[in-house]
Amino acid sequence: MPWFVKIEQGRVEKAVFDRYVPAHLDYVRQLNAAGHQASSGYWAERGGGMLLFQAESRCQAEQIVAADPLVQSGCVTYELHEWCVVCSATAQNGSLV
Numbered sequence: 001m002p003w004f005v006k007i008e009q010g011r012v013e014k015a016v017f018d019r020y021v022p023a024h025l026d027y028v029r030q031l032n033a034a035g036h037q038a039s040s041g042y043w044a045e046r047g048g049g050m051l052l053f054q055a056e057s058r059c060q061a062e063q064i065v066a067a068d069p070l071v072q073s074g075c076v077t078y079e080l081h082e083w084c085v086v087c088s089a090t091a092q093n094g095s096l097v
Contacts, residue, residue: 001054004061008076023069
């Protein structure tokens with residue numbers, strides 16, 4: 001499956017953003033349970049972050065991002081990119097390590 005990256009920028013106060021973080025983390029766990037190999041985190045400088053995940057297609061990736069509670073709540077703006085991996089450390093199943 002191709003890899004996709006949602007690069008996001010916060011657009012609300014931290015107190016508002018923090019209310020949606022638990023739902024976002026639950027959503028990432030659901031993505032992992034469904035086999036999307038999702039990883040989520042924020043920039044050390046704050047103000048934004050990214051979600052790295054696998055999807056069958058760009059269309060599915062767009063659906064995954066649209067269902068993210070941080071997107072649905074209007075907490076972030078984002079760009080979605082397909083990531084073409086050139087070189088990586090991989091496990092036997094093709095996952096990034």
